[in-house]
Amino acid sequence: MMDLRELYQDIILDHGRHPRNFRKIEHPTHLAHGHNPLCGDRVTVYLSLDGDRIADVAFQGRGCAISTAAASLMTEILQGKTVEEARALFAQFRARVTGAEPAALPEPLAEEAERLEPLTGVKAYPARVKCATLSWHALEAALKSDGAGATVKTEW
Amino acid sequence: MTTATLRSVHPGPGRFDPRALRREFPIFANNPGLVFLDSGASAQKPRAVIDRIADYYRTDYANVHRGVYRLSARSTQLFEEAREKVQHFLNAADPREIVFVRSTTEAINLVAQSWGPAFLKPGDEVLVSVLEHHSNIVPWQLLRDRIGIRLVVAPIDATGGLDLAGFEARLSPRTRLVAMTHLANATGAVVPVATIVQMAHKRGAKVLIDGSQAAPRLPVDVQALGCDFYALTGHKAYGPTGIGVLYGRYDLLSAMPPWQGGGEMILHVTFDKSEYQDPPHRFEAGTPDISGAIGLGAAIDFIEELGRDNFLEHEEALTGYGVDRLSRIGGLKLLGAGQRRLGILSFDMDGVHPHDIAQVLDQRHVAVRAGHHCAQPLMEWFGLSGTTRASLGVYNDERDIDELAAAIEAAREMFGR
Numbered sequence: 013m014m015d016l017r018e019l020y021q022d023i024i025l026d027h028g029r030h031p032r033n034f035r036k037i038e039h040p041t042h043l044a045h046g047h048n049p050l051c052g053d054r055v056t057v058y059l060s061l062d063g064d065r066i067a068d069v070a071f072q073g074r075g076c077a078i079s080t081a082a083a084s085l086m087t088e089i090l091q092g093k094t095v096e097e098a099r100a101l102f103a104q105f106r107a108r109v110t111g112a113e114p115a116a117l118p119e120p121l122a123e124e125a126e127r128l129e130p131l132t133g134v135k136a137y138p139a140r141v142k143c144a145t146l147s148w149h150a151l152e153a154a155l156k157s158d159g160a161g162a163t164v165k166t167e168w
Numbered sequence: 169m170t171t172a173t174l175r176s177v178h179p180g181p182g183r184f185d186p187r188a189l190r191r192e193f194p195i196f197a198n199n200p201g202l203v204f205l206d207s208g209a210s211a212q213k214p215r216a217v218i219d220r221i222a223d224y225y226r227t228d229y230a231n232v233h234r235g236v237y238r239l240s241a242r243s244t245q246l247f248e249e250a251r252e253k254v255q256h257f258l259n260a261a262d263p264r265e266i267v268f269v270r271s272t273t274e275a276i277n278l279v280a281q282s283w284g285p286a287f288l289k290p291g292d293e294v295l296v297s298v299l300e301h302h303s304n305i306v307p308w309q310l311l312r313d314r315i316g317i318r319l320v321v322a323p324i325d326a327t328g329g330l331d332l333a334g335f336e337a338r339l340s341p342r343t344r345l346v347a348m349t350h351l352a353n354a355t356g357a358v359v360p361v362a363t364i365v366q367m368a369h370k371r372g373a374k375v376l377i378d379g380s381q382a383a384p385r386l387p388v389d390v391q392a393l394g395c396d397f398y399a400l401t402g403h404k405a406y407g408p409t410g411i412g413v414l415y416g417r418y419d420l421l422s423a424m425p426p427w428q429g430g431g432e433m434i435l436h437v438t439f440d441k442s443e444y445q446d447p448p449h450r451f452e453a454g455t456p457d458i459s460g461a462i463g464l465g466a467a468i469d470f471i472e473e474l475g476r477d478n479f480l481e482h483e484e485a486l487t488g489y490g491v492d493r494l495s496r497i498g499g500l501k502l503l504g505a506g507q508r509r510l511g512i513l514s515f516d517m518d519g520v521h522p523h524d525i526a527q528v529l530d531q532r533h534v535a536v537r538a539g540h541h542c543a544q545p546l547m548e549w550f551g552l553s554g555t556t557r558a559s560l561g562v563y564n565d566e567r568d569i570d571e572l573a574a575a576i577e578a579a580r581e582m583f584g585r
Contacts, residue, residue: 019527020527020582050539051522051540051554052540052554075521076521076524077521077524078524143523
């Protein structure tokens, strides 16, 4: 078994304790609720799009250190990105945490994606993968929704 | 288990050596250092149960209630002997009151789907409590949606125990069934079911008790309790998975229609009409889990040989030690369990998520359950999304609790703000 500190790196513990963008956006253009039925954790992701660009993204909810840190890091790196870039970052991140072959990202994005590296420790703990991806699934559902709000459950 | 081995681990009344008893559970030899504190989810299996199932397949296996040949007759006899073991385990009056099912969940669904539509009318009430596992909530919601009964919920008090006055106040002339846990899986609260039965019967309501957690921990006497139905599962009682039991009073069972059709449950079939068997076979359509029933019988033998009073004494002492030990951890709050807590220590730790605690515990080979424990209404009552739960078994001792406490302290250090 790997050292637990590879799962709970300092950056995770820090974002878990002090999540960034942990707030509500008053008039979001898109929002979605994420729910992990296994543990009862819930996250709400708020998005404010300006055309195709993410003007603001924030979240609220209750979760473990991994899911809180994952949501926090997600909102940090997505500020100012386009929807297409957000989707590419999620696809790459999902591949990395599930042990699949990640697609290559264009250079500036690849650098941003590196900030998610501390979360990839979940690979060794299959039960925790959905903690790391819950907020991303909610983001994807929010982007698909018409702005009225959607709910997404992590698959078992 | 031979009597000789048993004597070495259980030399006399009230003396119980869980550490030595561990040798009877092969899982511990195969997982050195394992601190198993999740028996409330499923208990580990003694060698006697594992071997009995293997022996049955090796030497006595054939389908039951079918063949004229001797092997089938022997298999049938073993299966029906297992039923008698369960009868004695619950002190039921008659083996025909014991129906083999898959699980506690299936036992409750059987009552909801067979007894429910046959005896309940729209507006009739089924009374449960806030303490219930989802398996004693959802079957009644399905019945509500099907035939229009009302689901009424008895509250708990500030200590986490069933609020008896609140319960009594919710018994109405329309209450037809009280369906309640004997021991709450999420908190360890023991419910005074004998009192519940008396109160319910006085109002003419029947009582179903969910004994999933209680059966492996408390001596159960369905005749003394006077309950109408009692449900339990084998795998929490050191038996195999896939086998459970519904006890039902014979007059009730014999008035109930079948709930699944097929072989085994019929007397005579034509395309116009079928005649059904008497209980319990009426409710056992298809080839049953024969080895599961025989394995459960072996688990009951194991429990009875060690002595159910000794089981209870062991769990009570260890529960007390656990409460004392965990209460000394800063920021840790045990969920209230009313006047009597048994076998389950469920807690919230300020600022640390149960899954993070469980992860650190697992690193130290301490196995616990984290989450809502299939009791979301109860979690909501406590204002929590989940807890970390340690549940005890016959193989646990104070050293396990000490390991648990040390691991919790490590988690607190890692995640504390």
